[in-house]
Amino acid sequence: MEHTTNLYSSHVLDTKTLLETYFSPRTPELLFIETTKIIMIALHKTFKSGFVKGKSLIDISLGPTIHHLAAICEFLEEMTVLKFDDACLKEMKKWVHKEKDAYNWTHLSKVMEEITDKSDTWQAREEMLRAKMTNVSKYDFTEENPTGSLVLPKADCLLSMWGLEFISKDHEAYPKNLKIFSTYLKLGGYLLIYGDINVTFFKVGEHKYNLLACGNKFVKKALTDGGFKILQFDIVERKTPTNLVDHEKLFFVIAQKVKEV
Numbered sequence: 001m002e003h004t005t006n007l008y009s010s011h012v013l014d015t016k017t018l019l020e021t022y023f024s025p026r027t028p029e030l031l032f033i034e035t036t037k038i039i040m041i042a043l044h045k046t047f048k049s050g051f052v053k054g055k056s057l058i059d060i061s062l063g064p065t066i067h068h069l070a071a072i073c074e075f076l077e078e079m080t081v082l083k084f085d086d087a088c089l090k091e092m093k094k095w096v097h098k099e100k101d102a103y104n105w106t107h108l109s110k111v112m113e114e115i116t117d118k119s120d121t122w123q124a125r126e127e128m129l130r131a132k133m134t135n136v137s138k139y140d141f142t143e144e145n146p147t148g149s150l151v152l153p154k155a156d157c158l159l160s161m162w163g164l165e166f167i168s169k170d171h172e173a174y175p176k177n178l179k180i181f182s183t184y185l186k187l188g189g190y191l192l193i194y195g196d197i198n199v200t201f202f203k204v205g206e207h208k209y210n211l212l213a214c215g216n217k218f219v220k221k222a223l224t225d226g227g228f229k230i231l232q233f234d235i236v237e238r239k240t241p242t243n244l245v246d247h248e249k250l251f252f253v254i255a256q257k258v259k260e261v
Contacts, residue, residue, distance in 0.1 A: 012085070012086075012087050013063070013085060013087050013088060013204060014087075014204055014205050014207075015063065015064050015087050015088055015090075015091040015103075016091075016103070017204050017205045018063050018204045019063065019064070019065070019091075019103050021203075021204060021205075021244065022035045022036075022063075022244075023035055023036050023063075023065060023067065024107070025107045028240065028242060030239050030240035030241070030242075031240045031242050031244070033239075033240075034236070034238070034239070034240055034250060036067050036108075036111070037111055038194075038236060038250070038252075039067070039068050039071075039161060039194045039252065040067055040068060040070075040071040040108075040111055040112075040115060041071075041115055042194070042234070042252050043068055043071045043072045043159075043192070044071045044072060044115050044116070046072075046192070046254065047072045047075040047076075048075070051231075051232075051254070052157060052190045052192065052254060053075070053156070054076070054155070054156020054157045054189065054190065055076065055077040055078065055156055056076065056077065056078050056079070056080075056153070056155040056156050056157070057072075057076050057078075057079045057080070057155055057156065057157040057158070057159060058079075058080045058081075058082065058152065058155045058157070058158045058159070058184050058185075059079060059080070059081045059082065059158075059159045059160070060082045060139055060158065060159075060160045060163050060181065061159065061160055061161035061162065061163055062084075062161055062162040062163065062166060063088055063091075064083065064088045064089075064091035064092040064094075064095065064103070065161070066095060066105055066126075066129065067105070067108055067111075068159065068161055068194070069081070069129055069133075069159075070105070070108060070112065070125055070126070070129050071112070071115065073125065073128050073129040073132055074128065076132060076157075077132065078132055078134045079129075079132050079133050079134065080133075080134060080135040080136075080137070080152060080155070081133055081135070081136045081137075082137055082138070082139035082146075082147065083136070083137075083138060083139060084138075084139055084140075084141060084166070084167060085138075086138070089136070089137070089138055091103065092136050093136055096130055096133060096136055098130075105122075105126070106122050108122065109121075109122035109125075112125060135150070135152075137150050141167040141177065146180065152184055154183075154184060154185060154186040154189070155184055155185060155186065155189060156185075156186060156189050156190065157185075157189060157190045157191075157192065158181055158184055158185050158189065158190070158191050158192070159192045159193075160181065160191075160192070160193050160194075160195075161193075161194045161195070162194070162195050162196065163181075163193070163195070164177055164178060164181075164193070164195065164212075164214075165195055165196065165199060165211045165212045165213075165214060166209075166211060166212075168212045169212070170212065171212070171214070171218065173212075174212060174214065174218075174222055175222045175225060175226055178222050178223070178226045179226055179261060182226055182227060182228070182257060182260075182261065185257045186257070187257055187258075187259070187260065188256065188257060188258075189256070189257050190254060190255070190256055190257075191223075191228060191253075191254070191255045191256075191257065192252075192253070192254055192255075193219075193251075193252070193253045193255075194250070194251070194252050195214075195219075195250070195251060196211075196245070196247035196248075196249070196250055196251075197214070197215060197216055197235070197247060197248050197249040197250065197251055198213045198214065198215055198247065198248040198249075199211050199213060199245060199246060199247035199248070200213050200246055201245065201246055202244060202245040203243075203244045203245070216233070216235065216249075216251060219251065219253065220233065223253070223255050225261070226261055227257055227258060227259040227260060227261040228255035228256060228257055228258065229255060229256045229258045230253060230254075230255045231254045231255060231256055232252075232253065232254040233251065233252075233253045233254075234251065234252045234253070235249055235250070235251050236249060236250040236251065236252070237249055238250065
């Protein structure tokens, strides 16, 4: 029986099922391209070109994923990774500490070879990423101060994959959460978001998670009202026939923080 929950944090997420469903070698090809390959290519190109640059990055993204960070780790000096719930935090730390039952991401080696046109070993890239992850902590979006006692220095870049539509219960909460994200960024810093247009749910096993549907005009307005200048806004047409998630399109946005709001 399928169960529905209102927010991403309201049921313990089965992290292994999430990863196997959306980010694994067993993920249908078109879905894998949308969840994994597109953002890896976009991020690597963005940082390699120098369009976005900086020494520090904060990542606030869905699940215990590393693919987006692996694609850009050579361009940064330090990364802080924040997770919405304890299950994802625990899974992420398993990978960081190389525990026996940590998720195996070696299948990403083929994607990285395509992107970089190099045959560098995946193991070396993982070790580079681990070394640059200076902090892996909880982001409790139900609290006024989501990072609790953890005080983060403002970063040069903030990256979020499917973050705001997961933690925002309505269209009033979305810009409020965006404003909190902004507090972690330096003035002049870069916000990079990869997400879905008009998505209402995604499924993990028997659980169906309701999401906040947002159009591209709404996202753009939230960014400009939130003190950001949009530098790039790319729309990706949906090609996957899956019923696991009902998004209409995907988007990748690069915005620069130009004022405090």
